Amino acid sequence: MGKEPKILSTAIALPEFSRTTSDILPYVDAWLADQPERFRKKVNRIFKYAKVDRRYSVMDIDQVFQPTSFAEKNNFFLEKSIDLAEDALVKALDKAHLKASDLDFIITVCCTTFMIPSVDAYLINRLRMKQDIVRLPVTEMGCAAGISGLIYAHNLLKANPGKRAAVIAVESPTSNFQLEDYSMTNMVCAAIFGDGAAAAILGFDDKPGPTIQASEMYHFYDEIGMMGYDVKNTGFHMVLDPSVPSKIEKHFHSILFSFLEKNQLSIDDIQHFIFHPGGKRIVEIVDKMLGELGKNIDETKAVLAEYGNMSSATVLYVLDRYLEKGIPLDDLGIMLSFGPGFSAQRLLLRWEA
Numbered sequence: 001m002g003k004e005p006k007i008l009s010t011a012i013a014l015p016e017f018s019r020t021t022s023d024i025l026p027y028v029d030a031w032l033a034d035q036p037e038r039f040r041k042k043v044n045r046i047f048k049y050a051k052v053d054r055r056y057s058v059m060d061i062d063q064v065f066q067p068t069s070f071a072e073k074n075n076f077f078l079e080k081s082i083d084l085a086e087d088a089l090v091k092a093l094d095k096a097h098l099k100a101s102d103l104d105f106i107i108t109v110c111c112t113t114f115m116i117p118s119v120d121a122y123l124i125n126r127l128r129m130k131q132d133i134v135r136l137p138v139t140e141m142g143c144a145a146g147i148s149g150l151i152y153a154h155n156l157l158k159a160n161p162g163k164r165a166a167v168i169a170v171e172s173p174t175s176n177f178q179l180e181d182y183s184m185t186n187m188v189c190a191a192i193f194g195d196g197a198a199a200a201i202l203g204f205d206d207k208p209g210p211t212i213q214a215s216e217m218y219h220f221y222d223e224i225g226m227m228g229y230d231v232k233n234t235g236f237h238m239v240l241d242p243s244v245p246s247k248i249e250k251h252f253h254s255i256l257f258s259f260l261e262k263n264q265l266s267i268d269d270i271q272h273f274i275f276h277p278g279g280k281r282i283v284e285i286v287d288k289m290l291g292e293l294g295k296n297i298d299e300t301k302a303v304l305a306e307y308g309n310m311s312s313a314t315v316l317y318v319l320d321r322y323l324e325k326g327i328p329l330d331d332l333g334i335m336l337s338f339g340p341g342f343s344a345q346r347l348l349l350r351w352e353a
Contacts, residue, residue, distance in 0.1 A: 004211040005157040005202050007150075007349070008098075008164075010320040011091030013084045013197040014307075015172075018056040021047055027065055028190075035182060047191045051280045051301070055194025055308035057174045058084075064174055070235035077113045077175040082122045084197035085170040089123060092199040098164065100127035103201075105156050105165035109138040109145035109312045111229075112171045112236070119170060142227060143276055144339025145169065145312035146198070150347055151215040153202045164203035169313035171195060176236040189238045192279045194308030198316035208329065210322075210349040214263050218255050223247065223342040245281040248338060252289060255344045256336065263348055265332070272333035272349075273297050274322055276315040277304035282338075312339075327351045 025047060032040045057064060058080040085108065093100060106129065108120040118137035123129070134156070141148045149167035157163055173193035178186050202212075220226075226244055230237040241247075248255075260266060273290060277283050277300045287297050299321045307317060315337045322333065328351065335347035 006211045008201045009095035010200045013087035015058045050191040052308040053305045073175045077172045088197040088199035096201045104163040107136045107149045107167045109149045109169045142339035144345045146315040147337045147345035154212045168199045170197035171311040196310035198313040214348040218344040220342040226342040228340040271331045274335040275300045276337035
């Protein structure tokens, strides 16, 4: 049995509905028909140049653009989220050659809906998991929560050798689309976000795969208002400060290089960058900085194009692409994501036998 917790498998699950950006633009034009022409053209450009070619949704596009209450959208997603989470988890368990009853910890992450009991409770009942399985629902860490869940799993497993954990992220940003909100933040979010779910199974195993060598968070002081939600009677209204990309650029050295130094590594030692695709501008900034160092985030860009930003689940989609590759043993990888707080989440991976 390996000494360090290992990511044994990953899997993704997609909703039944999907549209290309070109499919969506006529609906956007109809939605904004009463707005000034200059505004409509600006929003059209945001959608066209967001670097998102397709996105998936728990609702067909006609439902997305229908006026519905917060409760109606929330309740609709509850039903869909459980099915998506189960689909992702079962696929990941199958890849790891495990049963649901083999799990000792279940960590579920979601920030785009509100439900008590949380989705993990439904999964325990549906899949007949152990009656003493430890649950940890994570609800308020936004896009960072995919890696947050892996960090919590890593810490739990380090304290409990031989145990196994599942991390399941399920998100539906389109359920929070605000039909009456004509703010630029709502326009940007509508252009980049999509729905999806992903799962990862972690444990101790001698089969080849990525072990978690180190995990750490980084918290920005006095940046509470950079990202989050305003909760109103109509639901969750996204807060997204336009300065987020520049703040990430300013702090990038502290976020990445100090983490590497703590682990006696340099950027030259890292072969793989598993970066959360928060949006076009953030991806461009990180791609440029790493490109100057001879590194790339090609898989991150591909996930943004093919699915959009699915909040916490997205970085697990990027990770899933790496687990499908034949990564040489002893290669190192960094996982990185950002979320409300404002904070960054980091994982150091080493591919081992």
